[in-house]
Amino acid sequence: MLRNKRRSVIAGIAIGIGLASLIFVDALIIGMENNMVESATSTFLGEGEIHRDGFRSTEQAELTINRLDWVVSHLKQEKIVRHFTERVMSFGMITSPANVTAINVVGIDPATEKNLSEIDEAMIKGKYFEGGSERDIVIGSELADLLEVGLGDRLVVTVAQAGTGDLSQELFHVSGIYRFNSKELDRGMAFIRISKAQQMLAIGNNVHEIAINFTSTEYGQDQQLPFWKKYSQFGNEAIGWTTILPELKAAFELSEFSIYITGLILFGVVALGIINTLFMSLHERMFEFGVLRAVGTRPFGIGRLIVYEAGALAVISIFLGVILGYVVTYIVSLIGIDYTGIEFVGVTFRRLIYPVLEVRQFIEYPLVVFFLTSLVGLYPAFYAAKMSPAVAMRKSL
Amino acid sequence: MQTTSEKKVIVTEGVTRTYSDNGVAVEAVRGIDLTITSGEFTALVGPSGSGKTTFLNLISGLDKATEGKVWLNNRLLSEMSGTELSDFRRDNIGFIFQAYNLIPVLTVEENIEYIMLLQGVAKHERHKRVVEILKEIGLDGYQDRLPTKLSGGQQQRVAVARAMVSRPAIILADEPTANLDSKTSGELLDMMRDLNAKTGMTFVFSTHDKIVMDRARRLVTLKDGKIEADEIVN
Numbered sequence: 001m002l003r004n005k006r007r008s009v010i011a012g013i014a015i016g017i018g019l020a021s022l023i024f025v026d027a028l029i030i031g032m033e034n035n036m037v038e039s040a041t042s043t044f045l046g047e048g049e050i051h052r053d054g055f056r057s058t059e060q061a062e063l064t065i066n067r068l069d070w071v072v073s074h075l076k077q078e079k080i081v082r083h084f085t086e087r088v089m090s091f092g093m094i095t096s097p098a099n100v101t102a103i104n105v106v107g108i109d110p111a112t113e114k115n116l117s118e119i120d121e122a123m124i125k126g127k128y129f130e131g132g133s134e135r136d137i138v139i140g141s142e143l144a145d146l147l148e149v150g151l152g153d154r155l156v157v158t159v160a161q162a163g164t165g166d167l168s169q170e171l172f173h174v175s176g177i178y179r180f181n182s183k184e185l186d187r188g189m190a191f192i193r194i195s196k197a198q199q200m201l202a203i204g205n206n207v208h209e210i211a212i213n214f215t216s217t218e219y220g221q222d223q224q225l226p227f228w229k230k231y232s233q234f235g236n237e238a239i240g241w242t243t244i245l246p247e248l249k250a251a252f253e254l255s256e257f258s259i260y261i262t263g264l265i266l267f268g269v270v271a272l273g274i275i276n277t278l279f280m281s282l283h284e285r286m287f288e289f290g291v292l293r294a295v296g297t298r299p300f301g302i303g304r305l306i307v308y309e310a311g312a313l314a315v316i317s318i319f320l321g322v323i324l325g326y327v328v329t330y331i332v333s334l335i336g337i338d339y340t341g342i343e344f345v346g347v348t349f350r351r352l353i354y355p356v357l358e359v360r361q362f363i364e365y366p367l368v369v370f371f372l373t374s375l376v377g378l379y380p381a382f383y384a385a386k387m388s389p390a391v392a393m394r395k396s397l
Numbered sequence: 398m399q400t401t402s403e404k405k406v407i408v409t410e411g412v413t414r415t416y417s418d419n420g421v422a423v424e425a426v427r428g429i430d431l432t433i434t435s436g437e438f439t440a441l442v443g444p445s446g447s448g449k450t451t452f453l454n455l456i457s458g459l460d461k462a463t464e465g466k467v468w469l470n471n472r473l474l475s476e477m478s479g480t481e482l483s484d485f486r487r488d489n490i491g492f493i494f495q496a497y498n499l500i501p502v503l504t505v506e507e508n509i510e511y512i513m514l515l516q517g518v519a520k521h522e523r524h525k526r527v528v529e530i531l532k533e534i535g536l537d538g539y540q541d542r543l544p545t546k547l548s549g550g551q552q553q554r555v556a557v558a559r560a561m562v563s564r565p566a567i568i569l570a571d572e573p574t575a576n577l578d579s580k581t582s583g584e585l586l587d588m589m590r591d592l593n594a595k596t597g598m599t600f601v602f603s604t605h606d607k608i609v610m611d612r613a614r615r616l617v618t619l620k621d622g623k624i625e626a627d628e629i630v631n
Contacts, residue, residue, distance in 0.1 A: 287496075287498065288498065288500065291492070291494065291498040293459075293483065294457070294459055294486065294492050295486065295487065295491075295492055295511070295512050295515075295559075296483050296484065296486045296487020296488070296512055296515050296516075297483060297487075297515060298479075298480050298483040298484070299479050299480060299483065300480070301483075301515075388459070388460065388461075389459045389460075390454040390459040390460035391460075393459075393494075
């Protein structure tokens with residue numbers, strides 16, 4: 001390896017770049033997952049939700065949360081719950097002088113909703129439920145375009161009442177327009193005050209959903225958390241975001257799989273470099289290996305020498321790769337990568353993605369590189385071991 | 398009956414080596430029968446392409462005969478596995494090459510002790526033998542030098558020391574003087590003759606150098622892969 005330092009360094013850099021790429025991709029995927037979870041849960045969803053059994057699939061107005069007072073009073077005492085808010089939800093029709101469309105009408109408590117969702121931060125026109133008017137309605141920018149309405153314009157919302165199915169209509173004034181860059185939110189939802197929604201649906205003081213944010217994002221994806229069992233009684237169900245958005249969880253599993261594929265491809269390219277380097281080094285010293293074999297070095301001894309060289313190359317590469325991987329990932333983790341506005345599996349990135357460095361990345365990947373590099377070294381090692389000493393000496397002469 | 402001093406160390410019977418050169422079979426060595434007894438100082442001579450080096454490779458087990466048999470110290474080479482052959486060469490044959498072939502990153506001592514290292518000789522014993530043989534070849538005190546710091550003649554002396562230090566029965570030298578001037582070649586050959594006389598080791602050279610031929614006791618002349626002449630000269 002020291003005989004041709006430039007070649008060894010170039011090979012080491014090539015492998016090191018592969019290792020650095022693995023570390024960076026891993027850190028980026030973690031950052032992306034965190035970003036997606038945060039975007040998905042903080043936009044509107046929350047990290048957990050409580051509903052009446054069956055509500056999620058049918059959205060029937062009469063399926064309100066059972067024993068709401070018990071649920072709310074216990075939630076207030078939960079140490080792991082940071083915020084929660086109550087919501088009333090229903091399919092409905094929204095009509096303007098220009099158009100009509102089906103939407104999800106969501107009744108919210110503006111004060112507590114601010115702690116859960118980012119509707120207030122996404123306002124592009126008007127205000128987020130300021131004042132006390134019961135007839136304020138906040139809609140998405142795409143819905144406003146469709147209905148051809150602006151601030152202060154009138155809209156009629158029609159919903160079917162619980163139990164009887166009688167239609168209930170109310171007139172609203174557009175008080176605010178938001179934009180999340182998410183079609184589902186910008187085109188398909190309209191927010192009104194919860195008391196008005198309860199009145200329209202004739203459900204008294206009941207609600208359909210309680211959205212929850214925990215003190216740690218880990219709780220939302222821990223399906224074994226006792227919290228879920230505690231609130232999944234009296235005919236209600238309590239679920240985390242992994243259940244609410246299974247496609248997001250599947251996307252994360254896909255991400256993890258993709259890192260293996262990326263690693264495999266990267267290493268495949270690097271492996272060819274290693275084989276090439278070792279073979280070049282082998283051919284350069286063919287006569288020496290021939291001499292070593294001639295004087296009594298066993299075939300295994302020659303092979304072992306090549307594997308040791310591959311191992312030494314791996315150590316140099318790991319040294320370079322770890323430094324490069326750390327520096328590049330650290331810099332990007334400070335700057336961030338701008339994917340804002342891009343939608344992926346139903347989640348729109350709303351913030352910069354910051355790669356996340358973990359100690360594990362600097363242990364697992366270097367070990368993988370070391371073992372795979374040594375493994376790749378077996379091929380030239382086997383070649384050298386099988387080489388006839390006479391042929392080896394004749395070739396170089 | 399054979400005496401110890403006349404023990405047959407190399408015996409070949411009908412040894413042939415055929416190469417394929419662009420699909421054309423080329424016989425480098427053709428049915429050579431030869432016996433070399435212990436303590437001989439023999440030179441295989443002949444023009445380039447006569448088969449000297451190929452024959453040397455065959456009798457050392459570095460190459461395999463296409464036909465015929467080779468015995469070294471009563472062991473039939475064709476019956477040995479790769480590892481057995483390596484061990485056999487390590488313990489029975491010392492090699493001297495035209496280009497010295499010392500390992501450039503190792504010191505003189507490390508180069509000389511390499512074979513003893515393979516044999517598992519203890520460090521103390523290795524060092525003792527290296528010092529002794531360096532004294533014998535006139536390079537006393539050179540053990541810590543790198544080969545690149547030595548002249549061609551000195552490097553070849555180190556190569557001789559490396560070949561002899563493990564006390565093999567046979568020393569095979571392929572054109573050992575090809576890269577040396579005539580004075581250095583003469584000195585090297587005289588030194589090897591002295592060692593041959595002292596130790597009783599068998600020396601077999603492949604050469605077309607007159608200096609080597611002048612000092613050899615037996616000349617085996619090869620031509621077109623066959624023995625043309627076999628004569629005792631000294």
